[in-house]
Amino acid sequence: MSSIKEVARLAGVSVGTVSNVLNRPELVAPETRLRVQTAVTQLGYVRNGSARHLRAGRSRTIGVVALDLSNPFVIDVLRGVESAAETADLNVMVVNSSKDAAREARLLEMFEEERPFGVLITPVNAEGQEQRLGRLVSRGIPVVLFDSSSRHGRGCAVASDDVLGGRLAGLHLRERGHRRIAFAGGPFTVRQVEERHRGLAGVLSPADELTVIPLPDLTVGTGRTAGREIAARPPGDRPTAVFCANDLVALGVLQQLTQYGLRVPDDVAILGYDDIDFAAAAAVPLSSIRQPREQLGHTGALMLLEEANHPDFHEHRQVIFQPDLIERASTAFTR
């Protein structure tokens, strides 16, 4: 309703002075300052964000393009982003690409218009948006990827080492005596999926048997499909362990196997990925490869801040976290 002008008029000063009271109070004489402040509260004056952003050239909002909000893993990453943003007095605007490249493109266009403080994104497919992200960068908007595919270094990125994660999974399952192992996940065009599989395959010995159960998507639903497929095999041919590309799939597999009367881990062991809270809380607590979820988000946001605040001094870098194995009942020793 009321603008800075009315405040100025009521306080009997110029608008510049009001602005100074708001932003650099130490420049203003105490008496004037007080007069302005009472005018502000009296009118219920609130600054106009758009006007500030227009003048400043960018807003105080970090844009986050999430790949799939229905994965609790993403929510935890977000929590990390928010905590970093909060200390820097920035807002976070979360949007959901839902793994849809066209939608992602629209959202990035929107961010181009809004000129946010920076953009954090898990790209649907990093190569495809390369140029669109480049346009953001060339407009002076820092971009940090939650993705390690851009290790070639065309910008900042945060990720965890998915090949290592797959390797940890394989070593763990072998150590537990499993020699017939299935990998459930897909599509393999998603880098994370491919790398987790690659890590697993890399540590198996030639005598081991690795089956891939390809899935169109990583959800509880497709996990159940995978579970059905596993349960349908004759016991002699059935894998004794399943490594799932994420915990949602693992939950689906677990639930379906249980329903078919197979015992976990006695008949089939299950190993998930991400270590979401639901994993620990499953009927059979799931072993999982843990990524530092909040830290991932927190670090990404900090790198964004750094780049935004010291644009010339800034050096792009890629931070790769090491995943851990969290052992729970679903891959316990069975004999």
Add this chain to the structure above:
Amino acid sequence: MSSIKEVARLAGVSVGTVSNVLNRPELVAPETRLRVQTAVTQLGYVRNGSARHLRAGRSRTIGVVALDLSNPFVIDVLRGVESAAETADLNVMVVNSSKDAAREARLLEMFEEERPFGVLITPVNAEGQEQRLGRLVSRGIPVVLFDSSSRHGRGCAVASDDVLGGRLAGLHLRERGHRRIAFAGGPFTVRQVEERHRGLAGVLSPADELTVIPLPDLTVGTGRTAGREIAARPPGDRPTAVFCANDLVALGVLQQLTQYGLRVPDDVAILGYDDIDFAAAAAVPLSSIRQPREQLGHTGALMLLEEANHPDFHEHRQVIFQPDLIERASTAFTR
């Protein structure tokens, strides 16, 4: 980088004409239009959102203050909001109050500055923010509540009938022969919890036994606590059914009971609330009271649009949806 001025110069027209090409192309002669358009693409011109918003007086972003993003129920509501926003060419900015009133207050202040198109909010506690929401409204920013406590009608609201939900739960459990029933949930200051409990209590007969297992929060973790508590009771004193204030709690109860070797539903039946996807996919598929999740969000957003587009003609109203009972294995007949 380049503004509307440079486009105008390159195309040899005035800025006003460029603006018209962008917003009302039919007003501009085809030939000029083309010239401007090529200038736009040649310069890679992108409109400056802040400037537009400043001029327009409000932005094209809907603000959503969510109560708890880690509840998948909320994510589904959000999906509904997004779908409605998308058709109206609006952006959605999601922020998370995490049930923290102070945080919520800060977020609302932020929205006061940003002057969004409208605000959708599930208030931590509707009464507390009454005035702050009022300030938004008095600034011409429509507010729609995801909450039915404001039935007195001081604004638009969308909700589902939680008392009815509780009643449905009670009737169902009685029909299944249960006479010793527990309610797991809290805190009771949260309207939804209180109403669900009230509905349940209302349909039990005096001879029935209703135990309340109060919880500080509605999460899988507190659900496990409740489960432990139930399992610890001597079988004769143990409730034969638990109605949980939401599905997260129900999942926790289920997992804990299973771990204690109790069978669901044979030893204890479980009934949840919200019907999140994880409920259907649990080890024992959970019966649940379904709310039309996406529709809730969709309707809320539509009401917001209506209020924003016809401010004078608009009549506030409260839409209350009817919940359904979804029967699954966790409350199946046991004899």
Add this chain to the structure above:
DNA sequence: TAACGCGGTAAAATCGTTTCGATGAGGCCG
């Protein structure tokens, strides 16, 4: 005594759009 510095404030420029009134060029009609 003149020059200088400084704290405090005002005034004006600026950010990039949108919108509105003015202007001018044709075409049509009387």
Add this chain to the structure above:
DNA sequence: CGGCCTCATCGAAACGATTTTACCGCGTTA
């Protein structure tokens, strides 16, 4: 041929802040 209407375009005035420059009065210093 003059007046009028339409179409296309221009120029300027907002929108509401921030920032820079200018100014003024007064004390300090050479």
